[in-house]
Amino acid sequence: MNKQEFINAVNKFDTHTDAETRIAQYFMQHYAVLPFAKIDELCKQIGVGKATLGRFLQRLGFSGFIDFKKEVTEDLTQTLTIPIERYEHQTNNDNPDDIHGLLISHYREVKDNVEKTFDALSEQDFERAIDIMCQPRGKLYVMGSASSEALANYFFLLARYLRKEVIFLKGDISTLPHQLVDVTKEDTLFAISYHRYSSVTVKLVRWFHECGGQIITLTDQPVNPFVPYSDVQFMVESEGKGYFNNRAAGFALIEALIKGLSLQQEKDNRFQRIEGLFEEFSIFKS
Structure with missing residues (x-):
């Protein structure tokens, strides 16, 4: 049906x-x-x-x-959620491609997604997620596949300024067991996955739950395979009119989570040490 x-x-x-x-x-x-x-x-x-x-x-x-x-x-x-299907749909559409007005149209799309997301977010869930991520014991694992990998990597890079033992999990199924060998019930997983859900991420969330760890998920549908296993779940809007869905609301929420993490103590030494390493390896040009 x-x-x-x-x-x-x-x-x-x-x-x-x-x-x-x-x-x-x-x-x-x-x-x-x-x-x-x-x-x-x-x-x-x-x-x-x-x-x-x-x-x-x-x-x-x-x-x-x-x-x-x-x-x-x-x-x-998967109807109209795969880029090639979106391409075929738009190719068969009577309206020709028109770049005129594209910038303002995209801005409105981003604005609408961000507003809908933040209007629906629970302040209580947000604060609980920050408390879980700030726990001094245990490691914070971060995982995202496909387009979600960019969001996960962005969170990982900034979170490393703010707390110890933040681990970025690669979606390579052949090496994932090596990355997970030290997981305990004191650890936390932050998993990012949009529909169509990565089977690797689904298996990881389920396995992490079986290990007794706490799980925070970011996704774009209230009905998803992570619901039974998540301690905190965030829903973000991702509607997009082009070939690809819009990830702006997900980035905005991740930046809010980073701001929440930045409220914790004992981050000054980490900032100084990271900046010292940048200088040691001549990472940036002044």
């Missing part, structure tokens, strides 16, 4: 309860990532019970949520 078939089936209902309306609206808004959903978290997000969701899906002809998820195919979850 694709999204349009789902909409058509719901529209054939003679009546809708308030709960069914909420379910249908939520499904239509997040249809592409429903294959990653866990039923408990999904019901929590919508504000309905599992029995209510089950009855709704039975009205659609499914035995339950697992049966429904089987019908939401992998092709559907």
